[in-house]
Amino acid sequence: MADYGHELLFGTFLTPAADQAERVVALARLTDQAGLDLVTVQDHPYQARFLDTWTLLSVIAAVTSAVRVSPNVANLPLRPPAVLARSVATLDILSGGRVELGLGAGAFWDGIAALGGPRLTAAQGVDALEEGIEVIRAVWAAGGGAVRVDGHHHRVRGAHPGPAPAHDVGIWLGAYKKRMLGMAGRLADGWLPSHAYAGLDALPAMNAIIDEAALGAGRSPADVRRLYNIAGSFTGSGRDFLRGPANVWAEQLAELTLEQGMSAYILASDDPDDIRRFAAEVVPAVRELVEAERAGASTPAAAEPPRTAGEGTRAEPAASPAVVPPARTGDRHPALGVTPTPDDGIRLSDVRMWDENARPTGPAPDPARTYTPRERASGQHLIDVHDHLRQELAEVRRLVEEVTTGAMDPGVARSHINTMTMRQNNWTLGVYCESYCRVVTTHHTIEDRALFPRLRREDPRLTPVVDRLEEEHHAIHEVLEGIDRALVAFVAEPDGHKDLRAAVDLLTDTLLSHLSYEERELVEPLARLGLD
Template identity: 85%
Template sequence: MADYGHELLFGTFLTPVADRADRVVELARLTDQAGLDLVTVQDHPYQARFLDTWTLLSVVAAVTSTVRVSPNVTNLPLRPPAVLARSVATLDLLSGGRVELGLGAGAFRDGIAALGGPRLTAAQGVDALEEGIQVIRAMWAEEGGTVRVDGRHHRVWGAHAGPAPAHDVGIWLGAYKKRMLDMTGRLADGWLPSNAYAALDELPAMNAIIDEAALGAGRSPADVRRLYNIAGTFTGSGGSFLRGPAGVWVEQLAELTLEQGMSAYILASDDPDDIRRFAAEVVPGVRELVEAERAAVDLPRAAEVSTRDDVRSASPATGTATSTAAVAPARIRGGNPALGVTPTPDDGVRLSDVRVWDETARPTGPAPDPDRTYTPGEQATGRHLIDVHDQLRQELAEIRRLIEEVTAGAMDPGVARSHINTMTMRQNNWTIGVYCESYCRIVTTHHTIEDQSLFPHLRRADPRLKPVVDRLEQEHHVIHEVLEGVDRALVAFVSEPEGHKALRAAMDLLTDSLLSHLSYEERELVEPLARLGAH
């Protein structure tokens, strides 16, 4: 999948327990004071132990100043949509535009029927929700007018629209099944699932349904914000999702944003210490990581493709650059237009006289089916490999810049080593691959990479890929050694008379080997990843 670029939001999901009403309000105040963005509460009107959601949200809006409030999610069968629309608009006007609308089709049919609501089947509930959205949007029309919706479950005929809310209230759907996810893509402003019912390994498929539906409706997938109700503990080793120190939470939530497009995290907890820690330790870290990653890739695609030229010209070559165009592939494998992405070609230019492998001996995988089509989700999986590689190409250009400063005497070699060692390129375990380190980790809920790695999956899914995967793994080991060579050259630079030449030679060799490898990996794996998935 991909990062949809939405502003990050963080909030709380509070339990509206009636016998502790004051405490619920205080937790909402704490959410506001801690600098979080949202206060949300569930809506189960048939639950006698709970406060009424809309009355509670009105009080919360009155005692807070910045947080938005939202039901999580509204039980539509017990909230007539025309009346609900006016309740939402009224509170939005009174709160200065701080209301959003989480909506659901309604579960617990016996409870709904006990309060006099309709006993709908699951299919009827979905139909009624779609009609309800139509009614709500019509009632919010800024130009006013008469509302006429002649539905099977909701008929509003002749009502006057208004009042309009103070801002464009988002309609966020709690959706899990195919029809609801499809409706989310077609009609909603946001998707609001809970981790308990939409686990990490289910998110890619669910997101893909939403994306396809959005595209089919003439919308962009980015038109739908992805929110996530989460729960966890700050104890544990980090081996499971949100079970560990704040740093584990930061890493996992940032990856969810960058890899799965989730952009709002709503903490289901009534513990004030958890809320404070979430706000003080987790939220700033997630924002910082996501901001840094977005800044690193926020370049026009044309500039990304030209990174190869930037890298090669970042410092003088040790000799004359040569071309290996004769051994470069005659066509770009995986460049099927149906994929929506094109692997980065190898330009054949080499800066070093050293060859760490024989490029002519590289095996190729099966030729792509020219008639196959790919869903948006499949296209995104293929594109992700290129996105990860483009980040590494940017890092390579940065390393060359650092080396040039060292050789010019403008930077201490130790400082340069410290910078390089914090980069993704240095931290990745090349024996299992950059792509898997970055991507598989999130979709397997931080299970061990060795157990759930990309390459074994590809070997199993299509045995024809085995020679390619074996070769790629061999090249990963070589790249690791080449990186070690750069580090050794930095250490030797201060003590050897010809240290600057050795350092530049090591950097040229890294440039040649890394860029060649990344192009080869894209050429062979972009299409299989789209076709077979990443796990």
């Protein structure tokens, strides 16, 4: 089996618990804020303790901005295909093309029958699914002729097609048995099994059935994306699948992509810490390993061009912002091939939490030193994690803007902000890199020790820089506390919007300045000291 070359996707598989509805939506927002690609939800309409999946997905699409949504997988016996097709198309239009359709033949027939659905055999369920796919695609073909499907289980006689989805919605089948796998190869855009039911040992044979069916239908096996619902733990020795440190997860998932063709990994977890770690530590490492292998192990992969320090974060202020020349500019590490995000010098607040010109500088890099692809990845991973925080900063600014314009309750905004990585991070202890940058040291687990003490120990010349970074972590903590106080005060103070906007401007200045400084000083040492 081989890599099919699909773009990698990563997402979450959330439990739609009705008694924790707000938490489910918050986890979906966290998935979006963390930069993952998908939010998926199981669909068991006969479960009284679950929220309705399609209603929940609609709410999730409304409160997120980038993440795609999908049932995992839709229960076709209880969702008539013509109506389901229009529901999918409608949400895809309203969300700007962010809907995919995970689809299943159905199971738990007692529950289906209890809600008035048909009681089918397994073979009949497969037949009904094939007819349903035909109906769905015909309804999506807006502008075509009347929809006519005269199946044994699904009959549509002269329905007008439409509306068309905003993009080519993928139909991903949850399939395990031979007939369903063959249908995935012939008709589907993706195959969506769960590790619990399709273990690693079973994947090669299942993939082979899909490939053979695709070729028999005149398709390429690569026409069928391979997705995988996964679960695991970040504790353990790493000997078992997804039971160990983040770097073990990354290596195992990258191997699945390169050897079994799996290209989308959907984490079944309702734990926000697991979701954050998956996004911040596992995902960048999997991408790096797969990209490096695809590009050829002997050719160092080109570093992804970093975003500018203000991209997606700085709102246009009402008055001209101050411009503070950064203490140092320029790329100190041309030989590394990784460019730290520069400080653009724009300041929105008149308050200064520190003297930027007093920041110490670490040792100059050796211009003659060369770096391996893995070392380059170590440097780039710090930037990738920081980019996640920059995205969260943009989300903070958006939430505060909604509060000040009356579109959101301050308490709701506080709740959202408190789920973010930047708020959960223990800045006061100066261990940001311990908690969120483990992936930069691919071969060394630092679960039980902070990165900063290690940098001091392995290169004492970095001690002034590390001490300064820890001081700035304390200051950032105070700024974040200031935003929380401003949100509380906004309720009681008529003029509180000014203080609230001032607080978020100060956070913007301090966080972006700090992240640029940390990258400038630590990207090269992490590459030089963090491996082997």
